[in-house]
Amino acid sequence: MMRINKKREIIKSEFLKYLKDVYNLSLYLTRNVEDAKDLTQDTFARALEYIDSYTPNTNAKAYLFRIATTIFFNNQSRLNTEQNHLEFRAFNEDDGSEVIGRDLNLIEDEEEKFIREYSSREVERLLLNLSFEHRTILILADIEEFSYEEISKILNIPIGTVMSRLSRARSALKKELLKREEIIRRETGGENIIRLSKYDLSKAK
Amino acid sequence: MIFQRQNRKTMDCKEVRRLITLYVDGELDVIESRHVVEHVARCETCYFAVKSERLVKRLLKKSITYVEPPLSLISSINELYEEKRSFLPIIMRFVPTIILVLAICLALIYKINEQRFDNKIFRNIKNPPLTASISDVNKFFSIFKNNSERLFIDRNNSPNIRFVGLRYNKLEDRDAAHIFYNHKGRYISVFAISGSINDKIYLTPLRPFKGDSYIIKRDGKSLLILSNQDISYAVTGDADENELYEILSSLR
Numbered sequence A: 001m002m003r004i005n006k007k008r009e010i011i012k013s014e015f016l017k018y019l020k021d022v023y024n025l026s027l028y029l030t031r032n033v034e035d036a037k038d039l040t041q042d043t044f045a046r047a048l049e050y051i052d053s054y055t056p057n058t059n060a061k062a063y064l065f066r067i068a069t070t071i072f073f074n075n076q077s078r079l080n081t082e083q084n085h086l087e088f089r090a091f092n093e094d095d096g097s098e099v100i101g102r103d104l105n106l107i108e109d110e111e112e113k114f115i116r117e118y119s120s121r122e123v124e125r126l127l128l129n130l131s132f133e134h135r136t137i138l139i140l141a142d143i144e145e146f147s148y149e150e151i152s153k154i155l156n157i158p159i160g161t162v163m164s165r166l167s168r169a170r171s172a173l174k175k176e177l178l179k180r181e182e183i184i185r186r187e188t189g190g191e192n193i194i195r196l197s198k199y200d201l202s203k204a205k
Numbered sequence B: 001m002i003f004q005r006q007n008r009k010t011m012d013c014k015e016v017r018r019l020i021t022l023y024v025d026g027e028l029d030v031i032e033s034r035h036v037v038e039h040v041a042r043c044e045t046c047y048f049a050v051k052s053e054r055l056v057k058r059l060l061k062k063s064i065t066y067v068e069p070p071l072s073l074i075s076s077i078n079e080l081y082e083e084k085r086s087f088l089p090i091i092m093r094f095v096p097t098i099i100l101v102l103a104i105c106l107a108l109i110y111k112i113n114e115q116r117f118d119n120k121i122f123r124n125i126k127n128p129p130l131t132a133s134i135s136d137v138n139k140f141f142s143i144f145k146n147n148s149e150r151l152f153i154d155r156n157n158s159p160n161i162r163f164v165g166l167r168y169n170k171l172e173d174r175d176a177a178h179i180f181y182n183h184k185g186r187y188i189s190v191f192a193i194s195g196s197i198n199d200k201i202y203l204t205p206l207r208p209f210k211g212d213s214y215i216i217k218r219d220g221k222s223l224l225i226l227s228n229q230d231i232s233y234a235v236t237g238d239a240d241e242n243e244l245y246e247i248l249s250s251l252r
């Protein structure tokens, strides 16, 4: 009994380490603070409920992400609707993290320049405009940098689906980026620092 | 693993395009990656495709920063995890099991108690036979044949002891007779049991007494036991141990 208790304590502290990650994933899934709080709460409650099915030190983050996405997808299919109110960034307004690339040590290559042209707020908005399947897989692959195998376990889909969904998600985001570039091009009369269109496949024949 | 056609020296654009996502995510093995790199060095179109894919990936990684969860959420989840951390709920979970185990133990102890030989004897004492029915007497004689005479203690030889009643009993699988005597105005119960009872399990450990006899004490009363090959005796009643032993000896 003492050993079971100790094991549970270890798992609990392992889970709690990822509170921030689960909350942020929830933010991008639900796209508003209140629902993200609920989803995070539900995820940790469910993880606690089934605590005995988790083996310590077996990627708690992926385990929690799996619970969070499962709860979200289940609610999603039940409601069969996506809320469209984007209350994102009601948080983090003034912490200066909006503009990326202030760090002078950044390598001044082309890609860095490109990236610096976007504020994190802008990228966030583009990401949040994608379908929940696309934004989920982009968070898992590009922000969390999980392997395809891990993503396949988290989302409970085959690796082939991970690949195709990720490829489509990036295309979708690219499309949004190109759209934004187009708008800026029109607004500024053409000459500016737009980069992605240079690499766009349709134009790079 | 994913790229199956490693044998081919060069890959055409179509194949490379399929591998771009995997390449950017580092999911290709060394050989596959080298093929992509080699192709991209020669093909500008695919080079741009890789670049744009990587740009999107890097843009996300660099732009998306995680925020701290609201304090209310942190505290409510910590509370949830803290609350269950206390010992009580864990113990509570085992309560039904503990109760069940205890109940089984008690039932078992009761059952064993019921089965105990000496308990059966003590129970019988509370309800002594005050007469002897014909069938009881017949059974008694047929079972204890040679010893039966002695059990009807001769009044001349033992003027102090008087036969009161007899009842045929069964103690476990043994034939037994409960014979009730009056000894100097006090009552004595003798149990005659067929066969040896040395192999019986007793709830109360047997303590050796005088001679070959054993003694069990219960509620201030003594039970003296003497086990022979063909018949065993258990004597108890309103007499002290030595008097009981005297009676026991007279039965041999």
Ligand SMILES: [Zn+2]
Pocket: B012, B013, B014, B016, B039, B043, B044, B045, B046, B047
């Ligand atoms: Zn090519």
